[in-house]
Amino acid sequence: MSLREVAMTGIATTPFGKHLDRTLGSLAAEAVTAALDDAGLTPGDVGSAVFSNAAAGVLSGQEMIRGQVALKGTGLEGIPILNTENACASGSSAAHLAWLSVASGQVDVAIAVGAEKLFHADKQRSFAAIESGTDLSLNRDGEDVEGGSVMMGAYAAAARAYAAAHGDITEALAAIAVKNRGFAADNPHAQFRAPITRDDVEASRPVADPLKLLTCSPLTDGAAALVFTAARPGDRVRVAVSTLVSYREGDSVVERASAQAYRRSGLAPSEIDVFQLHDACAYAEMVQYEQIGIAEPGKGAAAVLEGRTGRDGDAPVNTDGGLLSRGHALGATGLAQLAELGRQVRGEAGPRQVEGVRHALSVNSGGWMGGDYATSVATLLVAA
Known part of the structure; x- marks a missing residue:
């Protein structure tokens, strides 16, 4: 089947952090309104919506129709609304489906919306929600963190x-934490913006050797939304390809998803100008340098220590x-990653702008099958 070219025309993220006074629906509505405004469209222009959330079932009891409930009052009522729950890759899975609905010609405009509220009065409930995205049939010897995240x-x-x-x-993990906080200092929607040093990382609370608190992603509330449209003259960001793969024993889902994206786009890792990777912890980012082709096997630490x-x-x-x-707002994370890349391709990332971005790759993964993620989505954006 031939696919139409698709543009990403609307981009929005809410501030990420602790929003105890906000509902899931209010966060989603904020992102929807901002994304449609950015695209110059109204709710009436949207042909379909895909809503992403991972943890509301465990934390609030709302299951099955989360999107229909969360999107009440946004003007999107009545159109097809799909719900995606794919662990930490829920957001990028929603983007994949929205992109595909436009690329296939089913609709001319689709919106992907992701929202999550992970903060809860009982933090163990939050950890239980995250743990529900792992294969519960597996032996967990060596994986448990007392009072914390599996x-x-x-x-x-x-x-x-x-x-x-x-x-x-150890040095590489600290360097990743310091690097990412340095970028966040220039991101007004980031949960933590105060710069940190290697000494700060070393002094932070141990989580599970060799991980320290500052090398692990925090619980977060927030939302993001993206609008996808059939490509038109004047569009600035095009979706070159979106690939979604699932766990298969014996190989890496990150490697497979990114390899498919490179192959289908005709681009090599060296041609990508900026990346978004799933840094649920600093080690996850480091090992993905190797899995997506930034660094040779065993050389991930050198990539960050050399400043690459x-x-x-x-x-x-x-x-x-x-x-x-x-911050890692599960259902919003993959969409937030793509929002950042869209801004980079547009040249609208402010002080954190990378010069001359034309190709940008996001790899968002989720769930855990004991030795690898349950799923991974690679999305490659290009300047139109």
């Missing part, structure tokens, strides 16, 4: 195995602060 235990176990094979990565993934490097990563500093 996911961070899994990342820590992987980081220890990596360090045993390739050498100490920083503001002035050849492969800047997570220019909005990433999950570590922007």
Whole structure:
């Protein structure tokens, strides 16, 4: 089937952080209104909507029709509304479906909306919601973090195995945290913006060796929305390709998703000007340097220590602060990643703008199957 060219014409993110006084619907509505305004469209122009949320079922009990409930009052009532729940990759999965609905010719305008409220009076409920995105049938020896996140235990176990094979990565993990906070300092929607140092990282509370508090993404509330339209003259950002893959024993979903994106777009990793990677912890970002082709196997630590993934490097990563500093609002995360890349391609990223961006890649992954993510979505944007 031939696909139409699709543009990303509307971009919006709410501030990320602790929004105890806000409802999920109010956050979603804020993002919808801003994204449609950015696209110069009204709710009546939208042919379909895809709503992304990962944790409301556990935290609030709202299941099955989350999008229909959250989008009440936005003007989107009555149109097809799909709900996506795909762990931490829920947002990019929503973007994938919205893009596909336009690319296939089903509609001319689609909106992807992601919203999440992770803060809860009982923090263990929040951790339980996150844990529900892991394969509960697996033995968790070595993964549990007392009073905390099973996911961070899994990342820590992987980081220890990596360090045993390739050498100490403590400095690299701290460098990633410092780098991402430096980018977040210039992002008014980031949850944490105060600059940090390597000493700050080292002094922060241990989570699971070798991870410290400042090398782990925080609980976050927030929303993001993107508008996709059939490409027209004058559009500035085009979706070159979106690929979605799921867990398969024996290989990496990040490698497969990004490899498919490179192959279908005809671009190589060296041709990508800016990246968004799923830095649920600093180790996750570092190992993905290798999985997406920024660094050779075993050389991920060198990539950040040499400055390659920083503001002035050849492969800047997570220019909005990433999950570590922007915050990880599960269902909104993948959309927020793409919002940042859209701004970079437009040249509208302000002080964090990378010069001359024409190609931008987001890789958003989610869930955990014991040795790898359950799913991964790679989306490649290009200047129109």
